[in-house]
Amino acid sequence: MANSKKHKKGYEACSGCGVCLLVCPLWRKTSSMSATRKGRARAMQGGATPEEIASSIDACLMCGSCGPACPEEISITEMNIEQRRRLNESRTKYPSWYPKSDKTISAAPHGPLRRSAILLAGECLSADPEATSRVIRLLGGDKKAALAHDDGRDIAADMEAGLPLNDKRIKSFIANISNADTLVVAEGLLHFALMEWLPRKKIKGLGEALMDSASLSKSLGPDDIYIIESRGYHSDFERLVKYYDRLRHETGCQMNLDLQRIAIPTGASSLQARHNIETAGCLDHARWIMKGRRVKRIVVEDLADVKVFQSISDVPVVHISGL
Numbered sequence: 001m002a003n004s005k006k007h008k009k010g011y012e013a014c015s016g017c018g019v020c021l022l023v024c025p026l027w028r029k030t031s032s033m034s035a036t037r038k039g040r041a042r043a044m045q046g047g048a049t050p051e052e053i054a055s056s057i058d059a060c061l062m063c064g065s066c067g068p069a070c071p072e073e074i075s076i077t078e079m080n081i082e083q084r085r086r087l088n089e090s091r092t093k094y095p096s097w098y099p100k101s102d103k104t105i106s107a108a109p110h111g112p113l114r115r116s117a118i119l120l121a122g123e124c125l126s127a128d129p130e131a132t133s134r135v136i137r138l139l140g141g142d143k144k145a146a147l148a149h150d151d152g153r154d155i156a157a158d159m160e161a162g163l164p165l166n167d168k169r170i171k172s173f174i175a176n177i178s179n180a181d182t183l184v185v186a187e188g189l190l191h192f193a194l195m196e197w198l199p200r201k202k203i204k205g206l207g208e209a210l211m212d213s214a215s216l217s218k219s220l221g222p223d224d225i226y227i228i229e230s231r232g233y234h235s236d237f238e239r240l241v242k243y244y245d246r247l248r249h250e251t252g253c254q255m256n257l258d259l260q261r262i263a264i265p266t267g268a269s270s271l272q273a274r275h276n277i278e279t280a281g282c283l284d285h286a287r288w289i290m291k292g293r294r295v296k297r298i299v300v301e302d303l304a305d306v307k308v309f310q311s312i313s314d315v316p317v318v319h320i321s322g323l
Contacts, residue, residue, distance in 0.1 A: 008075040014041035020066035020076070023262045025285045026059055035059050037066045037076055040083070050087040057083050058095050061272060061280065062160050062189060063265035064234035068241075077192060077235075084162025097275035099157040113146045117209070118180035120151040122187035124269065124304045125206075131303060134321035138210050139184065150176045156190040160271055174198065184209040186302070188231025188269065195235065205232035207301040208243060210320055219323040220251035223296040227256050227289070227305055230265035253299075256289045264289050268304035282308045299323065 018038055021027045026035040033039040040056050050057060060080050067076040088094070117139050121132050132147060139145035152173045158165055174197055177183060182202040185191055194203050204212075207228060211217050220226060226247075233240050241261045248255055256264045266285045267273050273280040286308045290298075298309045298317045309317045 008078060009072060010074065010079055011041040011044045013072045013074050014038065014045065015072055016042055017071060019071055020069050023065040023069050023258060023260070023264065025061060025063060025065075025265055025267055025281060025288070028288055029281045029284050037080070041074075050083050051090055054087055054091070057087055059272075061265065061267035061270040063230045063267055063270070064188070065230060065262050065265055067234055068237035069260055069262050077189075081159060081162050085164075086162075088162050094161075095272075097271045098161050099154065099163070099271065113148065113176065114179045115144060115146040116140070116180065117145040117182045117184055118148050118177050119145060120148045120177070120183060120185045120187065120190065122151055122156070122185075122190075123153045123274070124302070125186045126151065126153075128303060131319055131321050135184075135206065135210065138216070138321060145184075148177055151187070152190055153187060155193070156187045157271060159193060160189055170197070182209070185232065186229075188229050188233070188235065188302075191232045191235040203236070205229055205301060207320055208240065211247060216320065216323045217247060217251050220247075220253040220299065222252040222254075224251075224299050225254040225256070225290070225293060225295045225297075226251075227266075227298060227300040227302070227309070228263040229269070229301040229305075230256075230263040231269065233263045254293060254295060266302075266305055266308050268308045269302055273304070277308055277311075283312050286312045 016038060020037050024036050035056055040053055043053050062077065062080060064077050070076060119135055119139065125132055136142065136145050136147060150173055155165060155170065155173060182204060183194060184204050184206060185194060186206055188205065191203055228244060244255065245261065258264060266282045267280055268277060268282050270280060273282050277283065290313060295315060298313065298315050299320060300306055300309065300317065301320050303319050306317050306319055
């Protein structure tokens with residue numbers, strides 16, 4: 001989605017190598033090939049329809065980890081969204097965690113914001129006004145940064161679910177953020193779309209934006225594990241892998257990265273997790289990240305991860321804005 005002019009490979013290109021399994025939280029949880037991206041690709045190569053593999057399509061947490069791991073460079077996140085779109089065309093009943101179709105979000109009445117940075121807080125961060133205020137302050141205060149009146153959370157949710165996107169709705173959303181130099185986007189999945197819709201804008205996640213503007217890296221050390229928000233990270237992997245590798249070397253902190261520098265996800269921001277973090281497997285995924293580690297503090301970029309790590313560890317958990 002980030003580059004609409006580039007030829008995008010689909011499931012036909014899957015060689016079955018299985019590298020994507022190394023980072024797949026569902027493979028880790030279920031040990032079932034049918035729940036994985038490889039399993040779906042091989043099934044469709046054999047003639048399976050989206051309806052026949054619906055449970056696997058619905059199980060995906062859209063963490064984005066398999067994309068940069070794929071040696072065939074398949075556009076996996078887009079392929080997953082497309083498969084949900086095709087599945088939605090034929091079914092009459094949606095999963096309970098799907099976004100509600102009766103919600104309406106209109107363009108903000110205040111007109112386009114004019115700041116060097118605009119924060120698109122998303123559902124989770126917006127629910128914590130104190131954390132939101134801290135982020136704005138760390139981005140330079142009200143003179144340099146502003147909270148978007150319209151953060152596009154409904155667009156991100158519909159995109160994740162494979163539901164139709166309304167062109168008029170997208171245009172109104174973009175119009176309200178078009179005057180910013182930098183968009184700080186807490187909802188990682190929205191990075192893919194914004195990189196395509198606004199290719200000249202700087203799109204940053206909370207981690208990169210705050211570490212850049214507030215020198216928070218001085219607060220990190222070898223006793224910390226820093227949990228990267230996986231969706232935004234994987235959407236711009238080739239650039240961000242260098243950024244976080246440098247941060248890791250400078251601070252000595254541990255990170256939720258494997259040997260391929262793929263971010264091991266909790267899945268806490270997925271639609272399934274917003275419905276129930278336990279059934280989505282988030283607690284199991286967090287235990288996977290923490291296995292064998294000795295740390296005194298857990299620092300997270302995604303506010304949704306706070307609850308997850310607090311549930312599985314006695315170590316203090318801190319959102320990056322609270323460093």
